[in-house]
Amino acid sequence: MQGSSTSYASLTARGLVPNRWDIIAFPLVFGLLLLAAKGARETLAPLSALKEPVISLDPINLPEYALRTTLRMLAAMVASLVFTVTYGTLAAKSRRAELVLVPLLDILQSVPVLGYISFTVVFFMSLFPGRVAGAEAAAIFAIFTSQAWNMTFSFYQSLRTVPRDLEEAAHSFCFSAWQRFWRLEAPFAMPGLVWNMMMSMSGGWFFVVASEAITVGDRTITLPGIGAYLAQATAEKNLAAVGWVVLTMTAVIILYDQLMFRPLVAWADKFRFEQTSAQTVALDDRRSLVHRRSGRSRLRSVEDHRLCRRRGRLGRCP
Numbered sequence: 001m002q003g004s005s006t007s008y009a010s011l012t013a014r015g016l017v018p019n020r021w022d023i024i025a026f027p028l029v030f031g032l033l034l035l036a037a038k039g040a041r042e043t044l045a046p047l048s049a050l051k052e053p054v055i056s057l058d059p060i061n062l063p064e065y066a067l068r069t070t071l072r073m074l075a076a077m078v079a080s081l082v083f084t085v086t087y088g089t090l091a092a093k094s095r096r097a098e099l100v101l102v103p104l105l106d107i108l109q110s111v112p113v114l115g116y117i118s119f120t121v122v123f124f125m126s127l128f129p130g131r132v133a134g135a136e137a138a139a140i141f142a143i144f145t146s147q148a149w150n151m152t153f154s155f156y157q158s159l160r161t162v163p164r165d166l167e168e169a170a171h172s173f174c175f176s177a178w179q180r181f182w183r184l185e186a187p188f189a190m191p192g193l194v195w196n197m198m199m200s201m202s203g204g205w206f207f208v209v210a211s212e213a214i215t216v217g218d219r220t221i222t223l224p225g226i227g228a229y230l231a232q233a234t235a236e237k238n239l240a241a242v243g244w245v246v247l248t249m250t251a252v253i254i255l256y257d258q259l260m261f262r263p264l265v266a267w268a269d270k271f272r273f274e275q276t277s278a279q280t281v282a283l284d285d286r287r288s289l290v291h292r293r294s295g296r297s298r299l300r301s302v303e304d305h306r307l308c309r310r311r312g313r314l315g316r317c318p
Contacts, residue, residue: 055222055232057241062229062248069212069225070252072136073204076143080200083144084151084193089181092159102156109149113207116145121214135214135221142211147200154196158189163273187271194268198261205249226252 055065091101121138128134162185170184208227213220222228226249233241 055224055228057229057233057236057238059241059244061224062226062244065225065229066248066252068223069208069227070256072140072211072225073143073201073208076140076147076204077197077201079140079144080148080151081197083148084155085186088152088155088159091156105149105152108145109153111145113142113145114210117142117210117214132223135223138214139211139223142207143204146204146207147197150200150203151193151196154192155189158192159185162188166273188273190268190271194261194264197264201256201261205253 087101087105091098091105117138120141121135124137124141125134127137166184166188170180175183208225209231210227212223212225212227213231214223226245230242230245233245
């Protein structure tokens with residue numbers, strides 16, 4: 001018994017025994033992964049699976065519709081981030097590319113979102129013939145066009161305005177081009193990029209209705225989602241259904257805020273560069289319930305401790 005108590009105490013001291021916050025976090029993460037896998041599986045179904053009527057105004061279906069819309073917006077956000085880093089970096093680093101890419105980005109930003117759907121839907125449908133994935137890709141691309149341009153301009157502008165003293169410090173440390181980008185320029189651009197991600201995600205909600213109804217020839221393919229539900233409720237003048245969808249969208253936005261954006265802002269705030277002492281913090285991470293609770297997770301504290309040791313800063317670890 002004494003040996004078992006000693007072993008348990010040793011494991012607890014090393015942070016290998018989960019606490020109550022880990023017990024809450026593990027099912028939450030597993031449930032989110034399971035829901036994402038379910039939504040991804042449904043995108044590979046044949047088009048015949050979208051039987052009429054696709055949208056039911058029964059409120060019990062709203063959680064599934066919210067999941068489908070959320071996955072589309074997250075996929076569009078990931079694509080927007082890849083585009084932002086690639087396009088913005090090339091425009092900021094190459095003078096010749098800048099002369100072409102920046103005006104082109106301005107033109108792309110001026111094209112209405114519905115204008116992209118009209119000539120890209122056939123392309124995406126041909127990539128996945130007879131599959132729901134084609135219509136899903138067209139919907140994701142429509143949301144992507146409402147997010148990417150704003151984020152790219154922000155990232156490009158941040159890369160162009162890195163303070164000179166930081167550039168001189170990077171030169172003194174003999175950073176390579178890769179190290180300079182990941183250790184100086186990308187962290188400097190991160191606070192502005194995160195805030196523009198929030199704005200772009202908000203802008204994407206305005207185009208959810210249009211992106212979830214794809215017209216191919218004389219056929220309209222309606223994808224299950226919050227936008228399609230709202231369009232159907234509006235067409236039938238069902239005020240109760242409109243009320244349910246407003247409540248669902250509010251819940252989804254709150255979850256986005258608590259699970260993703262507030263922790264991201266709290267993380268990106270440590271990269272903020274200020275030449276004068278700030279009087280207030282832009283967004284206190286204590287206002288994020290999930291961020292505060294996850295900080296008590298033993299698994300996260302162990303990972304933070306290992307990260308500090310890997311960076312050689314064990315003496316400054318909390």
